[in-house]
Amino acid sequence: MGSNIESLASTTIQSRREKLELDDDVPTIRLVVGLKDSAIPNIKHTLTYAATEPGKLLALRQLVHPTAKSSDGEHSLRPPFLIFTQTIPRAIALHSELFYDIPAEAGGSSRIAVLHSDLSDSARDNVMTRFRKGEIWILITTDILSRGVDFRGINGVVNYDVPNSGAAYIHRVGRTGRAGRSGGVAITFYTKEDVPILK
Template sequence: MRFDELNLEEAVLDGLDAMNFAETTPVQELTIPVILEGKDIIACAQTGTGKTAAYVLPVINELSKGTHPANAINAIIMAPTRELAQQIDQQIEGFTYFIPVSAVAVYGGTDGIAWEQQKRGMEMGADIVIATPGRLLAHIKLGSVDLSQTSFFILDEADRMLDMGFYDDIMQVHKLLPPTCQVIMFSATMPPKIRTLAKTILKNPEEIKIAISRPPETILQTAYVCYEPQKIRILEDLFLQSRPQRVIIFSSSKIKVKELAATLKRMKFNVAPMHSDLEQSQREEVMKEFKNGHIDILVATDVVSRGIDINDIRLVINYDIPHDPEDYVHRIGRTARGTNGEGLAITFISTDEQAQFKRIEDFLEKPVYKIPVDPKFGEAPLYEPEKYNTPRRGRGRPRKEGNNNNGRPRQSNAHHKGRPRKNG
């Protein structure tokens, strides 16, 4: 379907035309008409499906009509991480170039100047506030946020927010919204906790589900079944055989990311870590250096597995098994996105991760090829996931991964109504 076949305002279509957006994606075709009708909605769609435009376009379409309060916060978009909040803000900037709709991004890790800019933007009544939960609540508690006239409440990557422990924050914000507020939820997965949240905050919602994508066949998926201490030796051997370039290594925690990056650096590899303890300016610099090829290996937590667009990744390594099969898909999906569409994914499976990896294989509906471990690294365990099928304890995503006060993101500016915003 073409965007001009939807019931969108001319100014919105002009913005889409300027950005060379012509055809809708499946999630956009299904959700935009429902949101335009004013219905609550829960949509299951992953990053890369065009979901941001699916909710942003109908919201700015309605705000562009000029029927909403001029000095009120008319829409709240809540996102789990600063990176996603920034990307949503950038998309809104493009879509509203010809429209007098204002926006401000509100996320943690800022200095006092950025805090004041965020506060001023909300007090002036930015039409759209894109926020991480913790920072939005901080402003609310200081009295700089009035949500009494808000018309749209959007939760993006709701499953990730619940995983990060933001349920109470979401409910606190929801209680401040008027009963007439339209609630829109997007989630990559639909576990019971998401359905419970939906029943709590949505009113007779429409449910839209885009088929959960599995990794492209162009990604060669392989794995090593090994003991935990063998992982680093196998990794070093791989990199000595073939110089690493455009490689992302995912690890389960920022502590392990730091340790692994430091170990690889001692081995003289060109590597940088990416985790929430870095200042935001440092994180942005690392991403820039990795994208332009000055860094060969990025060791990261799942903070970069979703929502960050990096092309031409040659290899993704799962140093640790992700908790959810969908996270595995997100991780290895960072590869096979370049011009040739091919990629390689290698996963290290320790004994206590075998049951988890079997769940991933069940989700993929096929086994992943296990590369024999070279005898020089010692005897390796057999792949016997049933033997190790015991619940993992103590698992939890650190809430501060997405929103903390240690980073320093770019300054966030409220964009004034009626004034085209500068790109870049």
């Protein structure tokens, strides 16, 4: 629950108490499971400066390569993983760029897919089913998958585009490290233009 929603809920509860003339001495209790307004600590969070848009694509291609390591050299980005973009056109374009990057002996283009809200329900269901079965290793998506969909065993999340809020970041990277599972990696690429919104 974001702080703006928490504030709205608190105001609504207080207003309702006044209308019903209830005792103000009864406290409102909020139960927080985990850490409030923070990303899960059991995954490795990495910021990668890519300088430009072509730099992001180059950095991503280095991660897609099976022997690639994260910048600290300790954590591999191994499939399955999600790549988040800000918009549907960017997701489609990135999918087109990476379509032939997986070698044929490793499954080729069948191992990479794109998922967004412009796809039909049956197409989305097909992609999600194949991803859950392990037939798809790399899934490029928008924030459509950042909330409400639970995949087990996601090893990494790549923020190809910097999320537009702290909450969006938390939800995106929360796709890995589910149920206390450690070893996940969250990598965020940023360019010179992204610096003002990074914090």
